[in-house]
Amino acid sequence: MYKLSQVIRQGSDITLVGWGAQISVLEQACDAAAKDGISCELIDLRTLIPWDKDTVEASVKKTGRLLVSHEAPVTGGFGAEISSSIAERCFLRLEAPVARVCGLDTPFPLVYEPFYMPTKNKILDAIKETLSY
Template sequence: MHNSGVIVFGEDVGFGGVFRCTLGLQEKFGRHRVFNTPISEQGIVGFAIGAAAQGLTPVAEIQFADYIHPAFDQFVNEAAKYRYRSGNSFNCGGMTVRAPYGAVGHGGHYHSQSPEAFYTHVPGLRVVVPSGPREAKGLLLASIQHPDPVVFFEAKMMYRTAVEEVPTGDYTIPVGQARLAREGGDVTIVAWGQMVAVAEQAAAVVQEQGGVSCEVIDLRTLLPWDRATVEASVSKTGRLIVVHEAPITSGFGAEIVAAISKRCFLRLESPPVRVCGYDTPFPLIYEPLYVPSTPRVVDAIHEAVKF
């Protein structure tokens, strides 16, 4: 993708960012296109909205998704409504805001949160969550070219744990289209971000131990989410498990369960199950007990199959 209107900005992005995602960009494209900002999330997103409205293609970074909340008003009352309120006379499409989210192994309650569900409640936004390096590149390029503003959540844990070959050329992965990560016929597991790997590990365990065949769906996009792919899978397996790091109450898994229960009610063999974070602040210690793990997902699979 070649777009001279793309600008990259955020706290410390000129130095490569705390996760080194923008390393070398300032040297390659110059300080006028890659630059640091003050520590003001509201200012970062507000500037991105203005830049997009004037025809630029801003790619902004919120250093940690835990600190995205000061910009909530800018997302909800400005970016999401820009096109609608003007009858499509003007918009801030082409705006992408990246935000590292989720557990990192030692982040505690201010650097480990998963706030994606807040933004799925906002018509006019797109919410994208990649599950690996290859997915991240294709989805990010698609988000940058998307006509609506995108909130792009990247799992912090994967910066240090995910390793795979990524094509050097341009390619995009359509926003709103889920990926079948693993085929199966007994249970459908829906996840996004880091939890896709956890779901795949659990599926491998139950396959090896007891011959249970799990289908794993990487949702990729939460708004809009690919209902058709999930519905087709649950219609085949008759069982649904949703896995996410965020607290269970009002997490996005509840939306998936509600929608699929309505569409697949007569084909369900067991009640849908959610394996999620708990309804507590993210803990300072005992992080492995809070974040959904392979054993917790395995237990949920057994619960669904034995119902």
């Protein structure tokens, strides 16, 4: 049977969710966070319709925190659906607001794509900010 998601890393401090090419960037952020003693659980959503709410919910109930990252703009991106669903399902277990590290809400020329895209450092900053909430 095909699994809708895969837990790539087990962790205890924060849950990171992404898909596609963003998984590589999230793995780099997990490695950088581990150097600071932060344990990240990383989930690769393999499908978005349907998406694996149960796996993400179980992880967030364990860690108390969620960060969603994708390359699309933050407004109207699928991360908003994940954030909303998890807030409904895990409201009393969340220790911080759901964080989203996504593309910017602005048109951009391709030459500036490195500034637009979520990076390891942007994600690491959001992890630390979420943990210090």
